[in-house]
Ligand code: HEC
Ligand code: HEC
């Protein structure tokens with residue numbers, strides 16, 4: 001598995017800060033304790049911790065490929081070098097077995113380890129700082145009752161001076177605001193629950209917020225304004241959401257909980273573990289997050305609403321593309337123009353599944369409903385076209401075949417240009433040649449669909465072969 005996106009700064013600038021800086025930068029050690037026995041924790045608390053750990057995706061980052069859960073060692077590439085996640089099993093020598101609850105809570109709240117070293121923000125403590133003491137207690141109980149694993153992750157591979165943890169104090173000074181979550185009294189409990197989960201433990205912004213050159217999340221309008229992670233676009237989930245059919249609380253709830261939604265399609269790439277984890281919790285948690293996300297997106301503009309109404313009103317009457325164009329675009333429909341290479345490829349390879357009017361979940365999404373076609377970059381459709389959407393393990397047959405063997409880079413570029421022009425009202429993408437070549441070479445992780453929801457297309461018990 002390749003890596004979580006990471007925030008991490010070039011901190012050199014701040015290193016020269018002198019005595020005041022050093023005083024601020026210094027953190028004390030918290031004395032080691034003997035490991036509390038697993039039986040000393042209330043099982044109810046442990047279960048709460050298990051649910052919270054799912055929201056925080058702890059196991060995703062803290063497990064190396066083929067490694068034991070929570071034992072760490074996953075490589076997180078950053079623009080500055082590679083950071084390895086740590087062992088957070090209760091092993092006394094290599095894990096956090098000798099950490100007290102206070103030491104654990106401090107690491108989540110302040111990004112400091114038990115010995116007092118600053119931690120890299122590849123560990124998303126800039127979000128986890130919002131987690132309440134009670135929830136940290138539950139997470140601690142959960143981690144301390146996992147099986148201890150003796151495993152020492154590889155050392156980080158970072159250049160000087162970034163390998164000096166003290167430099168992180170400078171990054172924190174600039175970008176890190178410590179503090180527990182403050183509920184908004186003007187909002188109801190569900191909204192506040194959603195805000196708490198998604199801004200804090202769920203760390204949605206770690207992927208959905210663009211970063212500055214020092215690797216810190218940008219603020220203000222940029223908050224949740226869309227980012228890039230592991231070769232995928234994590235779309236804007238604020239007022240700039242590019243989704244052609246605007247999201248609402250119900251559709252978001254369904255998507256977050258199952259990884260699929262009828263008019264928005266299936267989640268892929270680094271979003272997949274987020275959905276699979278949320279799918280293990282009561283749906284009310286996804287609904288709370290959805291309530292907050294929908295409020296961040298706000299009401300769609302009249303233009304977006306009108307476009308969506310057109311798309312929905314005509315979805316049974318027209319082949320995809322017809323309505324975007326009939327609604328004022330000057331571009332003539334080209335689907336049947338034999339001179340258009342992209343159109344010919346689409347008609348031959350794609351339209352049977354995407355235009356045949358097959359009801360979801362078995363057919364492909366109508367592509368004029370797809371955020372992938374309206375998004376700011378063609379990264380996600382490139383990944384899907386090259387690698388397809390393999391069925392989850394243990395299920396039969398692909399749900400969408402990959403075309404890396406069948407189509408060359410030029411053909412994929414033509415296909416993308418055709419889809420963008422035909423299925424969206426957005427301006428053409430910039431030349432995708434470099435992105436296609438890169439995605440082909442690197443491959444992508446997580447181009448797979450979920451198997452967690454009753455309606456998810458990947459659910460083998462619900463699926464017939466799409467051929
Ligand atoms: C996006 C990836 C990512 C996620 C998600 C993540 N962590 Fe980590 N975590 C890391 C990395 C990387 C480090 C090591 C940072 C360093 O070495 O400075 C780390 C360090 C830690 C540490 C400090 C351990 C030590 O030995 O110093 C603790 C405790 C921790 N994580 C707990 C958690 C918990 C609990 C969760 C879920 C709520 C979680 N992490 C989710 C990446 C992640
Ligand atoms: C590890 C990175 C990562 C994290 C963390 C993450 N997302 Fe995503 N998210 C993505 C990516 C990448 C996509 C695009 C997936 C695709 O193309 O199918 C995505 C897609 C989405 C979409 C679909 C948007 C659209 O218009 O199609 C929504 C909604 C969403 N995420 C909400 C959330 C919420 C809410 C959270 C926090 C609870 C979250 N995400 C956490 C990476 C992430």
Ligand code: HEC
Pocket residue numbers: 264265266346349350351353354360361362363364365367369370371372373381384385389399400401403415457466467
């Ligand atoms: C065997 C049927 C099948 C074929 C052939 C097929 N697809 Fe798909 N495709 C799917 C299914 C199923 C999905 C996932 C459905 C969903 O997202 O709801 C999908 C998803 C997609 C998506 C993501 C949509 C989204 O935003 O969720 C894109 C883009 C896409 N296909 C493009 C193509 C292109 C381009 C071709 C031809 C080169 C093609 N597909 C061929 C079945 C197919």
